[in-house]
Amino acid sequence: MLEVKPLEENQISTIVAAFTQIGWHKPSTLFLQYLQEQANQQRFIWIVTEQNTFVGYVTLKRDSLYQPFREKHIPEISDLNVLPYHRKKGAGTLLLETAERQAARWGNKMVGIAVGMNADYGQAQRLYIKRHYVPDGRGLTYQYQQVIAGHPYPVDDDLTLWFTKQLK
Numbered sequence: 001m002l003e004v005k006p007l008e009e010n011q012i013s014t015i016v017a018a019f020t021q022i023g024w025h026k027p028s029t030l031f032l033q034y035l036q037e038q039a040n041q042q043r044f045i046w047i048v049t050e051q052n053t054f055v056g057y058v059t060l061k062r063d064s065l066y067q068p069f070r071e072k073h074i075p076e077i078s079d080l081n082v083l084p085y086h087r088k089k090g091a092g093t094l095l096l097e098t099a100e101r102q103a104a105r106w107g108n109k110m111v112g113i114a115v116g117m118n119a120d121y122g123q124a125q126r127l128y129i130k131r132h133y134v135p136d137g138r139g140l141t142y143q144y145q146q147v148i149a150g151h152p153y154p155v156d157d158d159l160t161l162w163f164t165k166q167l168k
């Protein structure tokens with residue numbers, strides 16, 4: 001059974017090791033920064049486990065670095081990661097629901113999220129659409145800035161499309 005809970009510092013080494021095993025660089029300093037931001041009420045971070053085994057995590061930022069969200073005070077769900085061998089079992093949905101509930105508790109009527117544009121993000125793209133996220137209509141961004149037609153951009157993790165979802 002999947003269980004979502006806030007990240008605790010003593011879990012960081014397990015999380016870093018899980019990502020290292022699959023070749024993803026997620027340093028402990030990242031999670032320590034997230035915990036500091038959580039202590040300052042700037043970000044929340046939750047992990048999901050199955051039978052006490054780490055499966056994934058998500059964060060919710062109160063103030064997005066994406067200017068259109070910042071201007072409208074739309075919190076940003078960011079850094080949703082589910083280990084590949086645990087996908088399609090409900091962990092991503094559970095993490096999104098948790099972040100959406102927190103955004104609603106803050107009094108927000110909308111929440112936002114970005115997704116990468118390469119095939120590595122295909123499952124996330126499909127999940128967000130199924131969860132009723134819609135593109136914000138501003139097109140692609142690269143490192144939080146709108147792309148300009150005809151200009152070259154690397155197709156990497158920073159080339160994203162932004163989505164929003166109305167909260168109930």
